[in-house]
Amino acid sequence: MSAHPANPSLTTATARQRRRLPPLVVIGAGLAGWATVREFRKRDPLTPVIVVTADRGDLYAKPGLSNALAQQRTPQQLVSTSAAS
Numbered sequence: 001m002s003a004h005p006a007n008p009s010l011t012t013a014t015a016r017q018r019r020r021l022p023p024l025v026v027i028g029a030g031l032a033g034w035a036t037v038r039e040f041r042k043r044d045p046l047t048p049v050i051v052v053t054a055d056r057g058d059l060y061a062k063p064g065l066s067n068a069l070a071q072q073r074t075p076q077q078l079v080s081t082s083a084a085s
């Protein structure tokens with residue numbers, strides 16, 4: 001099995017495909033879900049990632065909810081990273 005060029009502790013895509021690893025499934029697109037996906041992607045750019053979530057999947061800072069109503073901000077204006085990115 002050959003080493004991943006960016007991280008020798010990982011295997012290459014070919015080796016992974018050979019082993020047919022299943023996708024990473026993350027439940028929830030809150031801070032924990034997004035952090036998990038981002039950190040996983042840094043280490044493994046190839047394995048498919050599936051996020052199952054009850055919301056739109058966009059990343060936003062929850063503290064922004066506190067004054068969003070007073071500032072008449074729309075939900076879309078709170079999004080820092082869209083789920084489509």
Ligand SMILES: Cc1cc2nc3c(=O)[nH]c(=O)nc-3n(C[C@H](O)[C@H](O)[C@H](O)COP(=O)(O)OP(=O)(O)OC[C@H]3O[C@@H](n4cnc5c(N)ncnc54)[C@H](O)[C@@H]3O)c2cc1C
Nearest residue numbers: 027028029030031032033052053054055062063064065066
């Ligand atoms: C108004 C407000 C202000 C805050 N301010 C701060 C602060 O200043 N500092 C701080 O440290 N923390 C703050 N917090 C707390 C912080 O936002 C949370 O600790 C953090 O968001 C938790 O992240 P999480 O990913 O665990 O959960 P969440 O962000 O709640 O994400 C849960 C995810 O799971 C999904 N989900 C839920 N049920 C299901 C289901 N059955 N199937 C599929 N998906 C599901 C949801 O859609 C969501 O995407 C604040 C929270 C609020 C509400």
